[in-house]
Amino acid sequence: MPITDDRLIADLLGETRTIAMIGASDRPDRPSYAVMRFLQAHGYRVLPVNPQITGEHVHGEYVWRDLDQIGEPIDMVDIFRRPQAAGEAVDAAIAAGAKSVWMQIGVVNAEAAARAEAAGLKVVMDRCPVIEIRRMRLPAVG
Numbered sequence: 001m002p003i004t005d006d007r008l009i010a011d012l013l014g015e016t017r018t019i020a021m022i023g024a025s026d027r028p029d030r031p032s033y034a035v036m037r038f039l040q041a042h043g044y045r046v047l048p049v050n051p052q053i054t055g056e057h058v059h060g061e062y063v064w065r066d067l068d069q070i071g072e073p074i075d076m077v078d079i080f081r082r083p084q085a086a087g088e089a090v091d092a093a094i095a096a097g098a099k100s101v102w103m104q105i106g107v108v109n110a111e112a113a114a115r116a117e118a119a120g121l122k123v124v125m126d127r128c129p130v131i132e133i134r135r136m137r138l139p140a141v142g
Contacts, residue, residue: 023080024048043142087112
C-alpha cells in the first residue's frame with residue numbers, strides 16, 4: 001500500500017536528499033518546473049530527467065535522458081508522467097536503486113506501486129511533495 005500517513009510521509013521527506021524528477025520541464029508554465037524550484041529551495045538536490053531536453057539545464061541542473069545515466073545514488077524518483085507511463089518510470093527507479101518513488105497528483109498506477117513495494121521501495125501516490133511540505137510545515141533538509 002502506498003504511504004498515506006503524515007508521519008511516514010514526513011519521515012520519507014526528511015530522509016531524502018537527492019530526487020530524480022522524471023518529466024522535469026524547462027517551461028515555466030509546467031507544474032514540474034515550479035515543483036523542482038521549490039524542492040531545490042527546500043534543500044533537496046533535484047536531477048531533472050527528460051529525453052526531449054537532454055543536455056539542457058533546468059534550475060542549474062543538467063537534464064538527463066534517463067535514470068540509468070545519472071550514475072549517483074538517488075533517494076527518490078518524483079514522477080511527472082501520465083498514469084499509464086508511470087510503470088516504466090517505476091521500473092527505471094527500481095533498476096537505478098532508488099529508495100522511493102513519488103507519483104504526483106493524478107498519477108495513480110496501482111500495479112506500478114505494487115512492483116515498487118515488492119522491490120523494497122517506499123511509495124507515495126497521487127500527492128505532491130510541495131503541498132505536503134507546506135501542509136505539514138516541514139523544515140528544509142540538508
